Amino acid sequence: MALDAGFLAELGSVLSEDEVIHEGDELSEYGSDETEDLCFVPQVVVRPRRAEAVAEILRLAYGRSVPVTPRGGGTGLSGGALPVRGGLVLSLDRLNRILEIDEENMVAVVQPGVVTQVLQEEVERRGLYYPPDPASRGSCTIGGNLAENAGGPRAVKYGVTSDYVMGLHVVLADGTRIQAGGRCRKDVAGYDLKRLLVGSEGTLGVITQATLRLIPLPAHRALFLAGFDSLRGGLDGVLAVLREMTPSACEYLERAAIEAAAAHLSRRAPLPGSESYVLMEVDGLTEADVEAQMVAAGEILDSTGAAEVIAAVSPREQEELWGLRRAAGEAVKALSTYKEEDCAVPRSRIVDLVLGVKEIAAGHGVRTICYGHAGDGNIHVNVLRMDADDRTWTEELPRAIEEIFRLTISLGGTITGEHGVGYTQRRYLPIQLGEAELDVLRRIKGAFDPRGDLNPEKVLPDTGQGS
Amino acid sequence: MALDAGFLAELGSVLSEDEVIHEGDELSEYGSDETEDLCFVPQVVVRPRRAEAVAEILRLAYGRSVPVTPRGGGTGLSGGALPVRGGLVLSLDRLNRILEIDEENMVAVVQPGVVTQVLQEEVERRGLYYPPDPASRGSCTIGGNLAENAGGPRAVKYGVTSDYVMGLHVVLADGTRIQAGGRCRKDVAGYDLKRLLVGSEGTLGVITQATLRLIPLPAHRALFLAGFDSLRGGLDGVLAVLREMTPSACEYLERAAIEAAAAHLSRRAPLPGSESYVLMEVDGLTEADVEAQMVAAGEILDSTGAAEVIAAVSPREQEELWGLRRAAGEAVKALSTYKEEDCAVPRSRIVDLVLGVKEIAAGHGVRTICYGHAGDGNIHVNVLRMDADDRTWTEELPRAIEEIFRLTISLGGTITGEHGVGYTQRRYLPIQLGEAELDVLRRIKGAFDPRGDLNPEKVLPDTGQGS
Numbered sequence: 051m052a053l054d055a056g057f058l059a060e061l062g063s064v065l066s067e068d069e070v071i072h073e074g075d076e077l078s079e080y081g082s083d084e085t086e087d088l089c090f091v092p093q094v095v096v097r098p099r100r101a102e103a104v105a106e107i108l109r110l111a112y113g114r115s116v117p118v119t120p121r122g123g124g125t126g127l128s129g130g131a132l133p134v135r136g137g138l139v140l141s142l143d144r145l146n147r148i149l150e151i152d153e154e155n156m157v158a159v160v161q162p163g164v165v166t167q168v169l170q171e172e173v174e175r176r177g178l179y180y181p182p183d184p185a186s187r188g189s190c191t192i193g194g195n196l197a198e199n200a201g202g203p204r205a206v207k208y209g210v211t212s213d214y215v216m217g218l219h220v221v222l223a224d225g226t227r228i229q230a231g232g233r234c235r236k237d238v239a240g241y242d243l244k245r246l247l248v249g250s251e252g253t254l255g256v257i258t259q260a261t262l263r264l265i266p267l268p269a270h271r272a273l274f275l276a277g278f279d280s281l282r283g284g285l286d287g288v289l290a291v292l293r294e295m296t297p298s299a300c301e302y303l304e305r306a307a308i309e310a311a312a313a314h315l316s317r318r319a320p321l322p323g324s325e326s327y328v329l330m331e332v333d334g335l336t337e338a339d340v341e342a343q344m345v346a347a348g349e350i351l352d353s354t355g356a357a358e359v360i361a362a363v364s365p366r367e368q369e370e371l372w373g374l375r376r377a378a379g380e381a382v383k384a385l386s387t388y389k390e391e392d393c394a395v396p397r398s399r400i401v402d403l404v405l406g407v408k409e410i411a412a413g414h415g416v417r418t419i420c421y422g423h424a425g426d427g428n429i430h431v432n433v434l435r436m437d438a439d440d441r442t443w444t445e446e447l448p449r450a451i452e453e454i455f456r457l458t459i460s461l462g463g464t465i466t467g468e469h470g471v472g473y474t475q476r477r478y479l480p481i482q483l484g485e486a487e488l489d490v491l492r493r494i495k496g497a498f499d500p501r502g503d504l505n506p507e508k509v510l511p512d513t514g515q516g517s
Numbered sequence: 518m519a520l521d522a523g524f525l526a527e528l529g530s531v532l533s534e535d536e537v538i539h540e541g542d543e544l545s546e547y548g549s550d551e552t553e554d555l556c557f558v559p560q561v562v563v564r565p566r567r568a569e570a571v572a573e574i575l576r577l578a579y580g581r582s583v584p585v586t587p588r589g590g591g592t593g594l595s596g597g598a599l600p601v602r603g604g605l606v607l608s609l610d611r612l613n614r615i616l617e618i619d620e621e622n623m624v625a626v627v628q629p630g631v632v633t634q635v636l637q638e639e640v641e642r643r644g645l646y647y648p649p650d651p652a653s654r655g656s657c658t659i660g661g662n663l664a665e666n667a668g669g670p671r672a673v674k675y676g677v678t679s680d681y682v683m684g685l686h687v688v689l690a691d692g693t694r695i696q697a698g699g700r701c702r703k704d705v706a707g708y709d710l711k712r713l714l715v716g717s718e719g720t721l722g723v724i725t726q727a728t729l730r731l732i733p734l735p736a737h738r739a740l741f742l743a744g745f746d747s748l749r750g751g752l753d754g755v756l757a758v759l760r761e762m763t764p765s766a767c768e769y770l771e772r773a774a775i776e777a778a779a780a781h782l783s784r785r786a787p788l789p790g791s792e793s794y795v796l797m798e799v800d801g802l803t804e805a806d807v808e809a810q811m812v813a814a815g816e817i818l819d820s821t822g823a824a825e826v827i828a829a830v831s832p833r834e835q836e837e838l839w840g841l842r843r844a845a846g847e848a849v850k851a852l853s854t855y856k857e858e859d860c861a862v863p864r865s866r867i868v869d870l871v872l873g874v875k876e877i878a879a880g881h882g883v884r885t886i887c888y889g890h891a892g893d894g895n896i897h898v899n900v901l902r903m904d905a906d907d908r909t910w911t912e913e914l915p916r917a918i919e920e921i922f923r924l925t926i927s928l929g930g931t932i933t934g935e936h937g938v939g940y941t942q943r944r945y946l947p948i949q950l951g952e953a954e955l956d957v958l959r960r961i962k963g964a965f966d967p968r969g970d971l972n973p974e975k976v977l978p979d980t981g982q983g984s
Contacts, residue, residue, distance in 0.1 A: 154756070154865040199705045210703060212712070213680065228953045233863035235893035236677060236934035238666045238716050239942075239949050240958050240976065245679070245712035249705050266763065289621070296733065339806070396700035398621040426702035467703035475706075482706050486695045490965070491707050497960035509707065 053093035057114050061096060064106040069144075071095040080121065080139045084186075085129040085474055086389065092119065092133040097141045101161060101219075101258045104140070108256065108504075109225025111138055117503050118223075120252040122162065122194025125186040127390060128472030130198060130251045134507035140256065142193045148172055149259070155233055156264045157216060162193025162257050166200075169262075178264040181208035184468070185376050196257050199249030201468035203299035203331075203375070206292075206425035208265075210468065212248040217261035220247055222254075223499040233261055246494070251470050252505040254498040268333035270340040271298065273368045274347060276356035277324030281408070284326030285401045287354040288424040291330060292397065294350050295343065299331040300425025302400070307378045307421040314381035315373065321358050328356070328424075329375050331368075375421075379430070382419050387435035387443070391451060393458040394467030397427035406457045407431050414446040414453075428467035455481045471509045479511050520560035524581050528563060531573040536611075538562040547588065547606045551653075552596040552941055553856070559586065559600040564608045568628060568686075568725045571607070575723065575971075576692025578605055584970050585690075587719040589629065589661025592653040594857060595939030597665060597718045601974040607723065609660045615639055616726070623731045624683060624700055629660025629724050633667075636729075645731040648675035651935070652843050663724050666716030668935035670766040670798075670842070673759075673892035675732075677935065679715040684728035687714055689721075690966040700728055713961070718937050719972040721965040735800035737807040738765065740835045741814060743823035744791030748875070751793030752868045754821040755891040758797060759864065761817050762810065766798035767892025769867070774845045774888040781848035782840065788825050795823070795891075796842050798835075842888075846897070849886050854902035854910070858918060860925040861934030864894035873924045874898050881913040881920075895934035922948045938976045946978050 053072060061070055071077055072094040081091040093116075096107055111118045117137030124131055133139050146163035153176055160169060166187040170180050183202035184190055190200070196218070201210040217231035220243075230243035247254055278284045284302050291300060303311075304326050312319040321327065330351070332343040344361070351359050362368045382388070395403045404420050407429075411418040416438055422430040431454060435443050455465050455478050465471075465478045480488065491510055495502070520539060528537055538544055539561045548558040560583075563574055578585045584604030591598055600606050613630035620643055627636060633654040637647050650669035651657055657667070663685075668677040684698035687710075697710035714721055745751045751769050758767060770778075771793050772786075779786040788794065797818070799810035811828070818826050829835045849855070862870050871887050874896075878885040883905055889897040898921060902910050922932050922945050932938075932945045947955065959977055962969070 152863075152865075154760075155863045157863075199709070201703050205703060212709065222953075222957075226953050228951075228957055230954070232931070233929050234861045234931050234934065235864065236668050236672060236861045236890070236895045237931040238935060238937050239931045239933050239946060240938065240954070241721075241961055242666070242679065242712055242716050243954070243957060245709055246961075249709050254708075293621070336809075338809070342803075342805070394701045394703045396619075396622045396624075397702065398619075423703070428703045462700050464699070464701050464704040464706045466706050467701065468705055470705050471707065479706060484695075486689075486693050487697070487707070487710070490689075490695055490710060493964035494708055494713075494961065497964040498957070 054114060057110065057116060058094065060110045061094070061107065064103055065096055065098060069097050069099060080141065081133065083124045083126045083129065083131045085127055085132070088129055088132055090132050090134050090136065092139040093136050095139040095141060097144050099144045101145055104256055104258050105221045105225045105227050107140060108221050108223060112224045112503065115501065115503055117506050119505050120197070120256045122191035122197065123165065123186065123189050125190040126194065126198065126470065126472060127392070128466065128470040129474045130470050130472035130508060132473050134473055143191065145258065151176060152233070153178065157233055158262045158264055160192050160260055160262065162191060162196070162260065164192045166190050166192060166195055173264055174267055177267050179267040180214065180262060180264055182211045182214060185379055192260060193257055196248050196260060197250070197252045198468070198470040201423065201428065203301050203423055205423060206300050207296050207298045212245055214263045215244050215248050215260060216263050218244045218247055218257050219259035220255040220257055223501065223504040231261070251472060251509050253495060253509050266335055268298065268335055270337050271331055271333035271368065272340055272344045273362040273371055274330045274351060274359055275320060275362070275371050276328045276330070276351045276359045277321030278326045278355065279357050280325050282401050282405060283355060284328045285404055285424060287328045287351065287356060288400065289398065290354040291350050292425060295346055297330045297347070297425065298333040299329065301329040301375055301422065302424035302429070303327045303329065303375065303378060303421040304419060306419045307382055308374060310381035310385055311374045311377040314377050314384065320360060324357060329371060378421050382432045385434055389433045389447060389451065391431040391433070391454060392428070392466045392469040393431055393454065393463055394428040395458060395461040395463035397425065399461040399463065400424050400427055400429060402461055403429055403458060403463065407454055410450055410453045410457065414450040415442045416447060416450050473508055476509060476511050521581060524577065524583060525561065527577045528561070528574065531570055532563055532565060536564050536566060547608065548600065550591045550593045550596065550598045552594055552599070552939070555596055555599055557599050557601050557603065559606040560603050562606045562608060564611050566611045568612055571723055571725050572688045572692045572694050574607060575688050575690065579691045579970065582968065582970055584973050586972050587664070587723045589658035589664065590632065590653065590656050592657040593661065593665065593937065593939060594859070595933065595937040596941045597937050597939035597975060599940050601940055609658065612725065618643060619700070620645065622700055625729045625731055627659050627727055627729065629658060629663070629727065631659045633657050633659060633662055640731055641734055644734045646734040647681065647729060647731055649678045649681060652846055659727060660724055663715050663727060664717070664719045665935070665937040668890065668895065670768055670890055672890060673767050674763050674765040679712055681730045682711050682715050682727060683730050685711045685714055685724050686726035687722040687724055690968065690971040698728070718939060718976050720962060720975050733802055735765070735802055737804050738798055738800035738835065739807055739811045740829040740838055741797045741818060741826055742787060742838055743795045743797070743818045743826045744788030745793045745822065746824050747792050749868050749872060750822060751795045752871055752891060754795045754818065754823060755867065756865065757821040758817050759892060762813055764797045764814070764892065765800040766796065768796040768842055768889065769891035769896070770794045770796065770842065770845060770888040771886060773886045774849055775841060777848040777852055778841045778844040781844050781851065787827060791824060796838060845888050849899045852901055856900045856914060856918065858898040858900070858921060859895070859933045859936040860898055860921065860930055861895040862925060862928040862930035864892065866928040866930070867891050867894055867896060869928055870896055870925060870930065874921055877917055877920045877924065881917040882909045883914060883917050940975055943976060943978050
């Protein structure tokens with residue numbers, strides 16, 4: 051589909067020349083994100099510098115029924131930012147100002163393009179804390195985090211992005227501006243639009259400003275790495291820890307994940323000989339509190355049957371261990387063609403999930419590497435091609451994935467804990483949600499975006515409105 | 518409107534005789550709740566014992582366009598459970614079973630008619646904690662708490678009801694059953710229906726089961742009452758405390774509120790001579806933690822200019838002080854004809870709110886008594902008739918209330934922090950929300966309940982769909 055010249059002229063009336071990309075190689079850079087090998091080249095990309103321009107852009111696109119795909123840092127893992135129907139990519143990356151840090155009310159007011167880590171460092175300088183920390187926090191944006199309701203390792207103690215959203219400015223598909231919530235800690239005036247919009251993956255509206263709740267900075271922390279001599283040892287260890295305390299992170303990695311990460315960083319894998327690992331952090335407002343937790347954590351980890359435990363107290367030692375954990379995703383994916391799934395189950399079922407995944411994978415001749423936020427039941431399952439032949443990969447992979455999701459659901463779980471449904475996972479959504487639930491989702495989509503031009507082909511399965 | 522005999526017969530086919538009330542004085546008991554003097558007598562009341570009957574009742578009512586008003590404990594303060602259009606009251610009080618307390622995953626699965634305090638005591642016996650604690654917790658139900666997104670004093674540290682909702686079973690207006698969420702700590706598969714339904718005041722669906730998140734029980738606590746020699750002294754004290762620590766409750770009462778409560782309980786008011794009070798609680802998992810907080814709290818309270826501070830360490834002493842706080846609402850309302858408002862502002866603005874309320878009241882010749890959850894900016898403003906003449910009460914009261922709400926909004930606040938919009942506050946909603954926001958609320962209502970027969974005349978202002 052060629053772009054209408056009239057539409058380009060209209061965009062030119064509200065945007066400066068360098069805010070519009072409509073030709074050249076740069077266009078295709080906006081056709082993909084971090085999701086597998088997918089690329090859908092848009093007809094035009096806009097990168098507004100003024101928040102007000104977002105409403106004008108949406109109004110113009112609506113007038114001409116041009117599909118609009120909002121985009122944050124482009125780090126998504128379910129294709130939420132892919133312009134599947136072409137049209138316009140609305141990149142929010144230049145709306146990257148922290149507008150206010152209100153220390154008295156403990157809130158930050160930010161534009162959507164602020165990089166998560168930039169916000170975190172800014173508020174930490176004031177003794178405040180914004181906990182959600184997806185692995186991509188160095189390049190993902192608050193807008194993308196809000197769209198996907200991002201989590202991360204610290205969710206086990208602090209919750210996910212939606213737990214920190216107090217207010218939003220949003221532009222609807224037709225360019226209408228609305229506000230939801232604000233700076234009040236309690237507000238029940240009308241339906242909770244802000245919580246509905248968070249996690250809606252840009253399909254209901256485009257967030258142009260967010261008021262985020264901050265908490266006092268837990269400036270003191272300690273980190274442990276425990277090695278276990280079986281695949282399930284680490285998972286049992288996670289559950290044993292959670293019965294006694296609430297760590298600020300409780301991550302699981304199987305041996306292959308930590309070995310890949312170590313190789314990727316040209317380091318030696320710690321605690322060699324372990325089959326699985328638990329990376330566990332405790333934090334607190336005072337040194338005394340963290341010391342008490344460290345003693346408790348050490349005792350608990352010893353009682354879980356860990357073969358060996360390393361404690362990292364200095365920031366440098368901690369950063370080294372966290373570095374391994376953060377590198378795992380990229381390192382595993384560099385091993386081979388892959389498909390990453392983002393299963394979450396009630397945390398008591400993590401052993402059943404991981405052992406079940408291994409059994410399914412073996413039955414289909416594919417290999418998996420599991421790691422993730424076991425403390426809140428969220429395991430990233432990477433299915434790797436490795437040396438599988440073409441038939442195995444093309445025929446067995448889809449079957450294996452469907453079986454993994456059916457297992458996940460049978461354990462009371464979800465097909466996506468924090469990566470979103472986006473484009474790639476919507477075909478699996480009916481494994482989790484029934485027709486009645488899907489119908490409600492479609493009606494909500496219809497209430498916000500009756501024409502279905504805002505981030506089309508996302509979240510909702512392929513039948514029905516909006517896709 | 519007379520009740521269709523055919524409808525009664527249909528109800529009789531799914532309910533036993535003692536589950537249906539269609540005549541006699543008992544009907545009118547379901548015509549009012551704790552909201553002022555309002556009463557709307559329904560044509561029929563049903564009190565099902567089987568959760569499955571809820572869907573059948575809604576399907577039958579939908580078939581005959583009978584208005585349905587869900588009802589919990591009847592303790593609402595905004596008329597959310599009033600059958601304004603008559604029809605059927607669906608009382609969930611007999612669906613009062615705690616179905617499961619899953620200690621490993623730290624969740625409780627409950628029916629909507631469980632009384633909040635009953636759940637709290639049951640989980641506390643297992644070392645777990647369900648924090649939301651509205652003043653009516655001895656008689657309100659989880660279903661009502663979910664409908665209104667109830668708060669309470671401990672919200673300042675622990676958040677409100679929606680922060681503890683993980684999964685819901687819901688019946689829609691036409692009898693369709695849906696589920697939202699479950700037992701996973703992370704789940705981003707589709708829009709967050711559970712968070713949309715919580716706080717929707719029974720206008721989008723009827724909750725028949727809830728999975729609630731529990732946390733470790735902070736078994737240790739201490740309580741302080743500080744007296745201040747000016748009306749604003751206590752408010753400044755609250756802000757000074759919040760700058761340094763996060764108490765588990767931080768309540769404000771002006772002198773008249775504590776005096777009314779003391780008289781109501783036939784006790785002497787503590788710290789006589791104070792013009793305002795702060796009731797502040799600290800809690801923790803260990804005695805050492807609470808002792809450290811007590812030392813800090815004592816120092817902070819002393820530095821705020823409190824004239825006198827009482828510490829209550831034993832459970833009996835604490836219960837006495839909490840008893841005063843909990844009695845304040847009823848005691849103040851017993852003084853005179855009244856209208857209670859539930860203002861909330863960003864907490865930094867509580868001084869401006871209370872002083873502004875006093876000024877507005879003086880200008881209109883009415884009296885106010887203020888108290889509430891100042892720590893999260895939520896102040897209950899009771900406007901009392903006392904000895905005002907008829908003209909003042911009927912003419913000046915509405916003007917005073919509108920001015921109070923306009924002040925609240927100008928401070929970045931909300932017309933209702935935790936009581937809900939319900940029936941009585943919907944006329945004020947347009948002071949807070951613009952036409953674009955109201956239109957989105959109407960479209961959401963339409964997506965769930967196109968005929969508008971589920972809890973009609975609630976939340977949405979009088980124009981538009983569903984009312």
